[in-house]
Structures are given as structure tokens and as C-alpha cells.
Amino acid sequence: MMRDEEILAEFRAADALLEGHFILSSGLRSPRYLQCARVLMNPARGARLAEALVARIPDDLRARITAVVSPAMGGVIAGQEVARALGVDAMFVERPAGTFELRRGFRLEAGQEVLMMEDVVTTGLSSREAIAAIEAAGGTVIAAASLVDRSGGNAQFDMPFFPLIRLDVPTYEPDALPPELEAIPAIKPGSRAAA
Template identity: 75%
Template sequence: MENERVLDEFRAAGALLEGHFVLSSGLRSPRYLQCARVLMDPSRAERLASALADRLPAEVRDLVEVVVSPAMGGVIIGHEMGRALGRPAMFVERPTGTFELRRGFALEPGQKVLMVEDVVTTGLSSREAIKAITEAGGEVVGAAALVDRSNGGVDLGVPFTALIKLDVPTYQPDALPPELAAIPAIKPGSRAAA
């Protein structure tokens, strides 16, 4: 799936937003991709996950035994990636602020895991999820996301594949351009800003 077709999926879902957004990292941005909206249509979620699964390097795809995603934003795309790869899918969550497997989810020692996110900006959530997976006995062989917003700057310590790279500027809250500072900020994500 080409970048413009991926963006068309977001546009069709009303998920490509323009304004002043507070990201989970605390950074500010003039554009936001609301993955929850694009994934609320099961057939669209299936198309996007299939395209992302097809984009995985064969050497990663062939190793994957289970897909693990961070809650909240990664749950749907993680489930759909599990379906696309024909592998079980589970998620880590933060009941006390740190990711962990719960709800009866467990990994076999050394089980090969693909960690799947909706959006990666700084990579903080991804690295935290990878740490939780490793601590639970899994071996993360790769990471994937619908959207890479890192401007090429993220290093997750494992091969990383994104369906689309969206290079949107981000700003510190005290260094906003005037046109962004003039717009009220909205926090659309599921995690409190840093």
C-alpha cells in the first residue's frame, strides 16, 4: 500500500487532524493521526494490518510466534496484525504505571515476539513495551507501527517497520511557532502527556 493510499484511509475515516495537539511525549504538533478512528472500521483495520504485515522483512515475519502490543492504542492494530500473520495476539497494559502482561496472557521463555504499536513518535512507549515483553520471557524480534512520526530518529533496538512515515514537525511547549501558539491545544491520545 503506497503512502498516499494509506493517508486516503486516514482521510476517509476523519482521522487526519489539523490543529494544535499535545502528544503523549509532551511535544506539540500541528497534525495528528487518530488511529482509533481509522481502526474503528474492521475492514479498514484489516486492510492496513495486512499491508503492514506484507511490509515486514521476511526474516522478521518468519520468526514471529506471537504479537504483543501496548494498550490502549496498540490493541486493535496488534489484534489485526495477529490475524494477518496467523499468530496469537495479546497486549501489555499499565495498571500501576508500568507495562505488564495481565488477563492470563503469558509468554513462553524465548518466545519470538513482534511488538506492534499504532503510532511511534519518540519510541518511549515502544521501548517500555519491549522491556515488559523481555521481562516476561519473550524475545522481541521486531517492532511495527501503522505510523512512524519520529522523523527517522527512533531506535527501538530491534528492526522497525512502519506502514507510513509521516514527517510532521514537533515542538517543545515553550518553543511553539506563533501560528500554533494561537490555537488552543488538544490532547487526543490515551496516555497522559509527559
């Protein structure tokens, strides 16, 4: 099983562990940001991380997963790699009008057992919205997973959650920044505007 130090080494090798003042998709601010798109741009690295994540899912649960569905944009590559490791189809939900939905001819059978796969979970909001869209499309989400859980244990789901790594990275409300962050211009590296 891949250790946390080995996982972080993969992020560092891809220059995906950034420091500065970042606006997260949740609207919160952070001094560190993990750019999963950079770590996944190398297919061999993405495959290694996906296989390590799949190894954390118990065999009995893993055997039930028939599809992986991810929220676009950030979860698409992670979902594809995890689906490859599981030997199942990969799909994604997207927000054409502000709410996640399954499109592009993707469809789930009624009750089809699905893994919802994210790149990074901070508050869990996008994940919960993706889960709701999967269930609205007929799927049953039996597990959630992410490459990174940076929620500090605060992201809660109604099914088992399997992050590859948990990172304790501080987050702040925009009106409660520490002085060192206030002094740095904020950058928004994520894939969607803050709500």
C-alpha cells in the first residue's frame, strides 16, 4: 500500500503542491493548494495513484462497483483512472445550468451501484451535489472517494468515503484572513467560481 510520503512525493514531482494565497472552489482561502490536474497530467502517475486508491476500498465493496461517476471538471481524469483500475466504465456529471446532471448520452440503470470519485474534497459540497445528480439519474452511490481529503474530517457522506490521502491544510473565511495571507494577492486555481 502506498504511504502518505510516497503520495506527497508524486504531487511534489509534478509541481502540484503550491504555496501562496488561494481561493478554493468553496470560497474559502488557503495558503496551500494541491493542483490535481498537474499530478494527473502524467498518465503513469495517475494510474499509480488510482491503483493505490482502489487498494483502499474493501474487496466486497469494490466488487459491487459497476461504474465511476465524477463531477466535471476536476474529477474527470481521476474518475477515468479509478474506473480503469476497477475495470468499469467512467462517466461524469456537469453543470450546464448551475446544477450537476448526467449528459452526453451517459446513463445509469435503475439501482446501478456507483463510486462517486472526486479529485479534492474541501467542504464536500460538490461531492454531495454530484451524489444527488447520480441518484437523480437512477444510480445508487455505494461509496465516495477522492485523491485528497482536505476537509479536516468535516466532509460527511451517507456512504463510506475513501480518500487516497488526508491533508490538514488550514482554510479561512475571506473576511478572517491571517495577516500573512492578506499581504499576498489571491489566486483562483480551481475549476468553478465560488458560489
